[in-house]
């Protein structure tokens with residue numbers, strides 16, 4: 274793969290959107306990372322692929338060199354307006370994050386825990402007597418979607434419509450750019466319509482109201498910025514945590530000893546959820562743009578070059594994680610980068626973790642003998658470039674009586 278006479282040490286044609294890698298991208302990351310922690314890809318007019326843990330870590334921390342502002346975090350560019358605060362740079366990023374920061378703090382998320390747990394049990398009640406379900410559609414999609422829609426003050430019973438639109442944008446960006454654009458447009462219209470309604474009916478204490486009354490540099494926050502922020506909360510909230518659960522349930526099915534350990538001692542999930550996130554990172558990669566020339570790992574990066582930071586590859590780097598492909602519930606010092614690192618580290622990480630943990634605990638507690646009925650590989654999205662997840666996951670288990678902890 275090395276190109277003689279090329280200043281780039283390792284040339285590839287790696288395409289993160291390709292359906293060829295969507296089921297299992299990890300061997301592809303490994304074969305590139307074994308050659309160099311940073312390689313070049315000729316796809317999409319060319320970009321650097323950051324695969325080594327240290328390289329990804331250093332680039333993410335150096336936000337003065339690795340910019341997130343447009344052309345932004347997608348390669349190729351997403352067919353939508355800049356995502357807020359994801360596609361901004363310092364000091365704007367910190368100012369925008371500060372608006373919602375305390376709504377996603379550990380204390381704020383802890384206050385939500387009882388309602389998230391109640392929702393998890395309500396959802397299981399709806400199918401537990403049948404002895405079968407689709408873990409994604411019946412459980413892992415509605416729980417994060419309804420939780421985030423509720424936080425935003427949206428009609429949570431419409432969660433499936435939002436999930437469909439988000440999937441069309443996130444997973445169709447290269448395979449169906451027109452569809453992705455149309456879905457993004459529908460989401461903007463939805464958000465605008467909701468804002469207009471909110472203004473008419475009065476604001477509440479939800480996140481949309483917080484954004485509509487926020488200030489930036491002493492001025493009211495521009496409404497377009499609020500719209501773009503809401504859209505990112507939908508993107509961040511509705512797809513990622515769903516994928517975390519789906520991936521974990523596949524892992525547990527493949528490793529009966531892990532299931533036995535978790536059933537014997539649920540406290541293993543304290544570290545265990547971090548290991549699931551490390552091993553099958555729901556957000557595989559996001560991009561940056563070089564602010565100036567620099568050299569890393571012997572590669573000469575030029576101003577304006579695009580760089581794809583592959584969190585998922587960093588999280589399997591043997592230099593950082595011994596036996597990187599093994600799920601080890603007792604792994605210590607697990608500084609995974611599934612939520613990113615530095616300035617743009619996931620604003621919703623406390624919420625994502627909590628929803629993921631509650632879903633996993635609920636499955637292990639109420640459906641401990643679940644078995645996936647089909648090969649999950651067929652249900653992976655054909656484009657895993659930004660979110661590595663499943664759209665269906667049928668399973669069966671011993672039927673139980675519902676608990677009816679609350680009404681749906």
Ligand code: HEM
Nearest residue numbers: 358359509510513514556559611612613617619620621625
């Ligand atoms: C397991 C679940 C989740 C994973 C794996 C995940 C992953 C990530 C990653 C890797 C980034 C960093 C982007 C970058 O550095 O360019 C990020 C940013 C972000 N995430 Fe999450 N996320 C999750 C859940 C959530 C949830 C539940 C929300 C909110 C409802 C959320 C909202 C955000 C926002 C707003 C940002 C942008 C932060 C910024 O640019 O400053 N995420 N997420």
